[in-house]
Amino acid sequence: MRLTRHRRWAAPVAVAAAVGLALTACTGDIASEDAGDVDCADYEEYGTFDGAEVTIGGTILDLEADRLVESWSDFATCTGISVDYQGSSEFEAQIAVLAEGGNAPDIGIVPQPGLLQRLAAGGWLIPASEGVEANVDEWWSEDWKNYGTYDGTFYAAPLMASIKGYVWYSPAEFEDKGYEIPATLDELTELSQTIADEGEHKPWCVGLESGEATGWPGTDWVEDYMLRLHGPDVYDEWVTHGIPFNDPQVAEAFDAVGEYLKNDDMVNGGIGDVSTQITEAFQTAGLPILDGECSLHHQASFYETFWNPEGGDENTVASDGTVFAFLLPPVNADDPLSVTGGGEFPVAFRDAEEVEAVRTYLSSDLWANNRVSLGGVISANKGVDPENASSELLVQSIEILQDPETTFRFDGSDLMPGAVGADSFWKGIVAWVSGDSTESVLDTIEASWPSS
Incomplete structure (x- = not known):
């Protein structure tokens, strides 16, 4: 998935963050005492609103929620729009119920194209305004625009992004032990076996726990292997059910991942045996690297x-x-660069000028640069300056997303129907790690795919 699925960033508690700022018009050099030192020249195009309020809901919590709120604070000051953000780890599970009952927030930051499609099919979403669409046409690729489109109607621009498939490690340990960065999947296997044979600790540390979304980190492993082993065309067939979920190519990807996740020699460094993957929170699972208790952790840029x-x-x-x-790494060192990733989409449940002003800002290169500069995230917005990113890794990640030679595929489970991508696939990972066979798990997931 994608917290992006910032389900992936979600902690098990809800966070509320509000920005209620000056409701006076701001243009050019601000004279308003409330506006302080804010220069509103960049925000004039969004208009000014007297007493307008916009509510936003999403899965983004804790530090990331604080930074999100900060990213629109100047916008709120200059436009007079009071923006109230409420984050919840249960957002994805609840938003359709809220929408059906007429209680959805004005904007929902949806981390799954599949969920966006479900909400659009329910008739609850407001199509994106011309301003939002113009920004997407200028700053985003057609693929990203398509993720926010349902049945020919464009509903939402992308927001942030993430690159999946990173393997985190300690540079000091690699230097001390003479480990080389693997250039192929076979070399990754060799490195993992070397670490295991040395006997100091298990090579990998893994956490699959994420509340109701437990299992999703394992889906990321499978998606990465599907793309690398079989290429983008087969990957696309898989996520659209052009091939069944129990196709031999899917089984091959599962079994390749199983060489790590189902192997007591490989996991779970600093935490316990294979079974502890299911109870270890994804947020904390990589931290044993800091204590020298494992060497490798598979998780996204976020x-x-x-x-x-x-x-x-x-x-x-x-x-x-x-x-x-x-x-x-790829199968062969000279294979084209292929990455999986995720992102969010601010959908609208209320048709109002102030709502579209907020969404237009969130789809702009101005917002993307503001948010990236605050740290911890990236964006696929082509107007982002990579040097605004908060680390060497995130600079590299933005450059990868902006490189036209990169083969990018959205997180597969996020594209699948909710009954699969946000249910049976996650549960299947848990059952599989717990000891169920690849064949039985894939057959069960295949049987859950909606018939229409």
């Missing part, structure tokens, strides 16, 4: 935030820092 859980900066993310990451 995991940078979790290396300093208290919000400090004692653990640096750099090639010569405390931790860094390399992309899960």
